[in-house]
Amino acid sequence: MTLELNQVNTIFLAVALLVLGTFLVRKLGVLQKFCIPAPVVGGLLFATLATILKATGVMEITLDTSLQSLFMLTFFTTVGLGASFQLIKLGGKLLVIYWLACGFLALAQNAIGVSLASLFGLHPLIGMMAGAVSMEGGHGAASAFGQTIEAMGIPSALSIGVAAATFGLIAGGLVGGPTVKYLITKYNLKPTETAEVTTNAEEKLLPITTNTFFIQVLIITFCMALGTYLGGLFSSATGFVLPGYVGAMFVAVIVRNIIDAFNPSTIDMKSISLISDVTLGLFLSMALMSIKLWEVADLALPLLLIVLVQVIFIVLFGIFILFRMLGKDYDAAIMVAGFTGHGLGATPNAMANMAAVTERFGPSRKAYLIVPIVGAFLIDVFAMPIIITTLNLFK
Numbered sequence: 001m002t003l004e005l006n007q008v009n010t011i012f013l014a015v016a017l018l019v020l021g022t023f024l025v026r027k028l029g030v031l032q033k034f035c036i037p038a039p040v041v042g043g044l045l046f047a048t049l050a051t052i053l054k055a056t057g058v059m060e061i062t063l064d065t066s067l068q069s070l071f072m073l074t075f076f077t078t079v080g081l082g083a084s085f086q087l088i089k090l091g092g093k094l095l096v097i098y099w100l101a102c103g104f105l106a107l108a109q110n111a112i113g114v115s116l117a118s119l120f121g122l123h124p125l126i127g128m129m130a131g132a133v134s135m136e137g138g139h140g141a142a143s144a145f146g147q148t149i150e151a152m153g154i155p156s157a158l159s160i161g162v163a164a165a166t167f168g169l170i171a172g173g174l175v176g177g178p179t180v181k182y183l184i185t186k187y188n189l190k191p192t193e194t195a196e197v198t199t200n201a202e203e204k205l206l207p208i209t210t211n212t213f214f215i216q217v218l219i220i221t222f223c224m225a226l227g228t229y230l231g232g233l234f235s236s237a238t239g240f241v242l243p244g245y246v247g248a249m250f251v252a253v254i255v256r257n258i259i260d261a262f263n264p265s266t267i268d269m270k271s272i273s274l275i276s277d278v279t280l281g282l283f284l285s286m287a288l289m290s291i292k293l294w295e296v297a298d299l300a301l302p303l304l305l306i307v308l309v310q311v312i313f314i315v316l317f318g319i320f321i322l323f324r325m326l327g328k329d330y331d332a333a334i335m336v337a338g339f340t341g342h343g344l345g346a347t348p349n350a351m352a353n354m355a356a357v358t359e360r361f362g363p364s365r366k367a368y369l370i371v372p373i374v375g376a377f378l379i380d381v382f383a384m385p386i387i388i389t390t391l392n393l394f395k
Contacts, residue, residue: 007064014285017042021285037346039281040139040166043288051293063290071283072144076245077223078276079380080252081267084260087373094326095370098335101322102374103382105314105343106132110390112309120302124394125154128387130306134164135314136383138346140280143287145387148243152395159291160299165345167307172344176353179315180337183323184361189330191362208271216271219255227251240392246384253381314343333357334364338371347375 005013021042025031031041053059088095110131117127129149134142142165146158183189231247234240259266318336326332337357341350350371358364 001059003059003061005061005063007066010063010065010286011067011282013046013063014282014289017046017289018281018285020045037139037284039284040169040288043285043291044162044166046289047291047293050289055294063286065286065290068283068286068290069147071279071286072140073224073228073245073248074220074279075140075276075283076144076249076380077220077227077252078272078279080223080249081219081256081272082269082276083253083256083378083381085257086260086264087378091370091373094331094335094366095374097325098322098339098370099374099378099382101317101325101339102136102343102379103386105317105339106136106383106386108313108317109135109310110386112313113306114390114394116306116309117302120305122299122302123154125149125152125157125391126160126299127306128390128394129157129161130164130303130310131390132383132387134161135168135307135310135344136342136379137165137387138169138342139165139284139288141383141387143284144243144245145391146287148241149391152241156292156299158287159293160303162288162291163300164303164307167304168310169345169349171307171311172341172346172349173352175311175315175344176337176340176349177356179318179340180333180353180357183319183333183336184330184357187328187333189333189361191330191358191364208268208274212268213271215266216268216275219259219267220252220272220275223252223255224248240388241395242388246388249380249384311344314340330362331364331366334367335371338367338375342371342375342379347372350375 018039019042021038021040024041025038050061053061088099091098110128113127113129113131114124115127117124117130129142129146133145137145139162142161143158146161149157227248227250228244230251231242231244234247235242256267318340322339323332323336326335334354334357337353338350341347341353354364354367354371358367
């Protein structure tokens with residue numbers, strides 16, 4: 001028996017799973033502890049159910065996920081619009097060092113993934129899906145590039161990327177705190193601040209109005225249209241694979257900084273963040289609920305080994321290199337916690353790591369300024385070209 005869901009039913013299911021995932025994350029402490037995203041929880045539950053129904057011969061469920069690419073394109077465009085170069089000036093030298101370290105990490109993660117995949121006799125692009133795509137990129141990039149690589153004839157890329165991203169997310173929450181505790185204890189580090197001072201720029205923004213919202217929609221759709229068009233021209237002219245969402249993201253970076261130069265108040269980050277959250281939630285929910293878990297069963301052991309090596313590498317890099325590059329002080333140690341979190345999972349993971357450490361040992365305003373800016377916005381400026389280059393080297 002086959003159950004076919006049309007476009008409307010699929011969107012309803014995606015929203016329902018997103019709401020279910022949110023409910024479970026709020027109720028189950030272990031999900032909060034590791035910062036597991038709500039779309040991942042709901043989507044994987046459905047994917048597991050669909051796998052069981054198929055394996056037992058009860059039913060096969062097919063979905064119409066044709067709108068998924070639109071949500072994905074919108075989300076990556078909003079990421080680009082958040083990358084203001086003024087943020088780099090605000091963070092100073094340490095932000096640049098941290099940002100460069102994230103770029104190097106993306107390069108190293110791809111090298112590890114591709115090398116180990118070749119050692120295990122797998123296609124190099126399968127290794128890339130367990131590299132920067134799913135580690136630094138998280139579930140969003142894993143879902144996006146998974147579809148691109150599957151379209152190039154590599155089966156199960158999406159499922160592998162999502163699985164690797166999930167393993168990485170959990171690992172990032174597990175190793176971040178102990179790594180920083182080791183640094184703080186070994187070097188007897190103390191915070192330089194006596195009280196945490198936090199500011200929330202969004203609280204100072206005016207309420208969202210219909211006119212303001214539609215101006216943001218206009219900017220987003222302009223970047224999407226121009227970015228996908230230019231990306232298509234670039235691919236046709238060079239033969240270099242450049243997914244449309246990557247072109248849109250980089251056009252958005254340029255548009256954001258042009259607007260900042262003339263009228264910074266045009267960009268309303270409260271509206272942009274709202275659109276980003278909604279489209280990411282729907283995109284991830286649709287991507288995860290449609291993965292075929294049975295396709296990755298044979299690759300579970302190689303995948304776990306690759307992720308294990310990624311975890312060992314980031315811990316050693318954080319302790320012996322990044323910590324020293326950032327000044328070998330308390331703030332540097334806290335930034336290592338954030339680096340481990342979003343280097344293996346996502347920015348919320350990074351914030352959770354830092355919150356756990358600072359709650360016990362003391363505040364670090366530098367870390368709370370630099371890590372979210374790089375992890376949420378700037379990281380893709382380096383990571384995306386590295387991923388795209390690796391993709392084209394082994395296509």
